[in-house]
Amino acid sequence: MAYDYDLFVIGGGSGGVRAARIASAEGKARVGLAEESRMGGTCVIRGCVPKKLMVYASEYPGTMADARAYGWEVTAGGFDWSRFRSQLETELTRLENAYRSTLKNAGVETFDLRATVVDAHTVQLADGRRFSAGHILIATGGRPFVPDVPGAELAVTSNEMFHLPALPARAVVVGGGYIASEFSCILNGLGVKVTQIYRGAKILRGFDDEARSHVAEAMAANGIEIRCNADVTALEQTATGITVQLTEGRVEADLVLYATGRRPNSAGLGLEALGVQIAASGAIQVDGNSQTSVPSIYAVGDVTDRINLTPVAIREGHAFADTVFGGKPWQADHDLVASAVFTQPELGSVGLSEEAARATGPIEVYVARFRPMQSLFAGRDDRVLMKLVVGRDSRRVLGCHIVGPGAGEMIQLAAIAVKMGASKEDFDRTVAVHPTMSEELVTMRSPVRRD
Structure with a gap:
């Protein structure tokens, strides 16, 4: 036919x-x-x-x-x-x-x-x-998915965020994933007073627990109010903005962004x-x-x-x-796909979290926390996290997690090594580039945890 x-x-x-x-x-x-x-x-x-x-x-x-x-x-x-x-x-x-x-x-x-x-x-x-x-x-x-709560029509989604007629003075961001967390940081950086509401215990579910805790602490230190274990029950238009009714308490805002998944x-x-x-x-x-x-x-x-x-x-x-159509059959590989969350600080991740790796067998965990040279000189108290999760028997690097400036760029290169099945000893044999933040990935010698 x-x-x-x-x-x-x-x-x-x-x-x-x-x-x-x-x-x-x-x-x-x-x-x-x-x-x-x-x-x-x-x-x-x-x-x-x-x-x-x-x-x-x-x-x-x-x-x-x-x-x-x-x-x-x-x-x-x-x-x-x-x-x-x-x-x-x-x-x-x-x-x-x-x-x-x-x-x-x-x-x-x-x-x-x-x-x-x-x-x-x-x-x-x-x-x-x-x-x-x-x-x-x-x-x-x-x-975007917006839950069916009274007043939901007063909220915007990520689709509308790039076309706002003006920046709000106060914003409530509902959600705990990467879209919600990224927009919380964006608005905060642009001078908006931000409150992030998340019904779970900690934002960025699915990422390494230590890494997401590091991001949340930095966001709070930068002035973002994060309210976990809270949920929105209703939105109400008022003469001065939008009242966001929570399971406990309320928040006043000029803009409500729902980033509760897609x-x-x-x-x-x-x-x-x-x-x-x-x-x-x-x-x-x-x-x-x-x-x-x-x-x-x-x-x-x-x-x-x-x-x-x-x-x-x-x-x-x-x-x-x-x-x-091309006569070259192959399938997309969904294993060990790296990702980056462009919060401030950024989070880059590839492979298994510590929690997921522990379920596969004995592991070693290598962690470096330090103040990066650039912001240290400027008097800021920023902290970088570098983390490798290693199979204790295989010695293979099962997961790499980076929190800090340029984490998205760094994780792309680390992902090549992890995808190739590099061992901790392969990382150790690699000569560091100094002075850089990423050199910490090849200079961590002693595990901080061993299971």
């Missing part, structure tokens, strides 16, 4: 765009792609990229304070949110156009419309047009009627090749809820295209 397209991709984020480009340019497939919002998806338009630019903006007050300690005559004026927001939008538009150019140059036909699945080989656009396709790839990502964006695509297996969470169920229970339909990225990171979605999309 002749199809209109060999592949039709629903979703123009990182995973969908990579799959479409590789299938078309390298696999010689006829490819169509539909995106109902802006090309580039969550990461480029309303996630990683604009968030990281906001992180940079929020770090300048500390940088200028340090500069004075280093002898520079620096005077900071007020932060111009409108100017920054305008520049941010210009950059996002540039990136979106780059994505569009990439697809066009690869020969992909794009549609700025919502698409749904009619049957195993047919998609329908919002304007009623239908196209047949040999394969359909769902790459619709995720969306959900796979699979609803309303017509998949259930075709027999595509979808978990209760909304995650599309796929195998190692990203294939669903309907053989012609595949899914990659956050909509599958495997590891919700942009580089993972890109690898999944690339593997799909190579396997189905």
